Amino acid sequence: MSWAIVADSSCNLRGFEPLAPDCVYRFAPLKINVADEEFIDDASLDVAELNRRVSADETASSSACPSVGEWADLFRQADNIIAITISANLSGSYEAAVMARDIVLEEGERNIFIVNSRAAGGKLELLAVEVDRYLAAHPEATFNEVTAHICDLEQSSTVLFLLSSYENLAKAGRMPKMAGVLANKLKIRILGTASSEGTIKVVGPARSQKKAFEKIVGCMKADGYTAGPVYIDHVFNERAAQELSDRIHQDWPNAEITIMPCGGLCSYYAEEDGLIIGYGW
Known part of the structure; x- marks a missing residue:
């Protein structure tokens, strides 16, 4: 079979x-629709060009x-x-x-x-x-x-989003628009997870990457994580993904961690420098 x-x-x-x-x-x-152009999220997609077009377009883009x-x-x-x-x-x-x-x-x-x-x-x-x-x-x-x-x-697995830009989420109604505007202006990183309503549920703000990583480790401990698989997806931010991997390994040296770039859809929502972390326990 x-x-x-x-x-x-x-x-x-x-x-x-x-x-x-x-x-x-x-x-x-x-598919991601920007202005009058459709970007297909397949292996041939130029994710950097998609992000550039989304950033340059002042109207709300969408996904299908x-x-x-x-x-x-x-x-x-x-x-x-x-x-x-x-x-x-x-x-x-x-x-x-x-x-x-x-x-x-x-x-x-x-x-x-x-x-x-x-x-x-x-x-x-x-x-x-x-x-x-x-x-x-x-x-x-x-x-x-x-x-x-x-x-x-x-x-027995979950997802966390570590975001430093929120414009697309706010435009798409995935988080309150005013919260996104304020977080962008104050340069606050937001750690969130997927809510049952289809929005980003904020776990907590963080003024620095180091503090954000500590919050992630804290969430993993609260979930009962015991060195199971971890996937860290990044939007052109491999350095931060590797630094998070190193931080996780401090508490769980045997953790199996995989780092990979975001495709179009995840890049669209996580935006510049964003991380998406999936882990199981």
Whole structure:
């Protein structure tokens, strides 16, 4: 039986090759609309140019989820499908995937399970990679066993956003506009997480990067983190991502930390110098 791990492009894995036998990874690109131009969040996207265009445009830009047809095409690529979407409260991606699942299931026998990550960025990467590892370690696992495993992973992992620019979030209604304006003017870094309402729930402000990193470590301890996988996504800020990795390793020397650049959608929301941290415990 063949397997496919499928995500939308809020998962920043690009070119990922699963370890599990007879398994592929595919992603469905979201789109970012700036003025009259559509940027497709695939492997060929020039993220720096997208950010430049968004910054130069004074009007509110927007994002669009993958279509039902795009999801359906991906669901036809294997017998067993594990799909992971950006938070259902942030995008219509989950709803489109559910509609595509219903269409494809009517065409023949397949197993399709869709996970609402309740997040974006690093948490999706964690889910995708850990499911692949489970399949590689348990090649005889049933579909129900795999779906139970990813549900456990989703419940025992989270995402944090460390932001220093908030214009796009405010324009899109993901955080109060006045709060974004004040935070920008005062040069305050904001540590937040994804709320159930599809906005950024502020964990706390930080006047310096060092203090922000201490807050992140504090959140990890409060969650019961014990050196599980960590994914740090950055918007052209690899230096800060590495410094955060070093800080995490001070408390958990054996932590498995992966650093990667944000694709278009995550870059659009995290903005310049932003970090998105996904971790599991």
